[in-house]
Amino acid sequence: MFAFMDSINRPPLEDNQKSYMPIRETSLITNIESHLALPEFASDVNKALEVEGFNYCKYNDQANKLNENLTSVLMRLATAKDNLKLVAKFREGKEYTSLVQISLDLFKRVSLPTVNKVILQVGTGLQMEFGLEEAEEFIRKEITSLVKEQLKHEHDIDFLQDQVNAAEMNLFTLYNHGFEMEMGVNLAECFSYTSSFSP
Numbered sequence: 753m754f755a756f757m758d759s760i761n762r763p764p765l766e767d768n769q770k771s772y773m774p775i776r777e778t779s780l781i782t783n784i785e786s787h788l789a790l791p792e793f794a795s796d797v798n799k800a801l802e803v804e805g806f807n808y809c810k811y812n813d814q815a816n817k818l819n820e821n822l823t824s825v826l827m828r829l830a831t832a833k834d835n836l837k838l839v840a841k842f843r844e845g846k847e848y849t850s851l852v853q854i855s856l857d858l859f860k861r862v863s864l865p866t867v868n869k870v871i872l873q874v875g876t877g878l879q880m881e882f883g884l885e886e887a888e889e890f891i892r893k894e895i896t897s898l899v900k901e902q903l904k905h906e907h908d909i910d911f912l913q914d915q916v917n918a919a920e921m922n923l924f925t926l927y928n929h930g931f932e933m934e935m936g937v938n939l940a941e942c943f944s945y946t947s948s949f950s951p
Contacts, residue, residue, distance in 0.1 A: 753840060754833065760896055762903035771911045772904045775814060778807060778918040784929050797930040804926060808919040815912055822905040829898040835872070836891045842867040843884050 763772075770777060781787045793800045841848055848864040870887050874880050882890060 753836065754895075756892065757895065757899055760899045760903075762907060763900055771908045773814065773818065773908045775908065775912055775915060776807060776810070778915045778922065780918050781922045781925050784925060788929075797926055797933065801923065801926045801930065804919060804922050808916070808923065811912060811916045811919060815909070815916070818905055818909050818912065822902065822909065825898055825901045825905060829895065829902065832891055832895045832898060836888065836895065839870060839884055839887050839891060842870065843888070 765772065787793070788795050788797060788800055792803070845866055847866065850862060850864070851859040852862050853859050867884070869881055869883055871879050871881050872887060872890060874890075
């Protein structure tokens with residue numbers, strides 16, 4: 753019933769885009785002196801830390817939004833799959849038996865006669881009546897759209913995680929450089945010296 757979902761692919765990104773949601777790409781700082789020499793920093797490591805920290809916080813906000821959106825899509829997808837199963841049952845042309853909740857912790861078994869039409873929600877506050885064949889086609893299209901949304905969100909979450917990792921590395925690099933400048937020591941030499949005595 754759901755085999756068609758395996759052939760659904762993630763929509764292609766537009767040229768020069770690496771994500772569907774606008775996500776600023778972060779590059780690893782490979783040369784700290786060149787980075788701090790940029791006009792916006794004026795060789796001030798605190799300014800560089802402030803900018804990198806702002807980007808890091810923004811990534812966290814975007815991650816929360818993406819996770820909320822993905823959860824919403826997955827819930828809607830589960831509902832659509834349940835609806836498709838139900839329509840398939842109705843298309844068998846047999847009496848349908850189900851449990852209906854009539855109060856808290858109280859269910860009653862009911863039997864439905866042969867169903868020829870169903871009402872589906874097609875938008876916010878908008879419902880339409882469909883024949884069973886039309887309903888199945890509509891739900892399949894809805895599932896296809898939701899799976900594409902799921903794949904887009906998952907791609908963006910992976911891309912965003914890469915940016916978070918890069919921002920964390922940059923913050924670490926900048927903090928170390930600031931410490932070295934303040935204390936007049938070279939941490940890389942300290943670590944190298946320490947490691948030479950490790951067992």
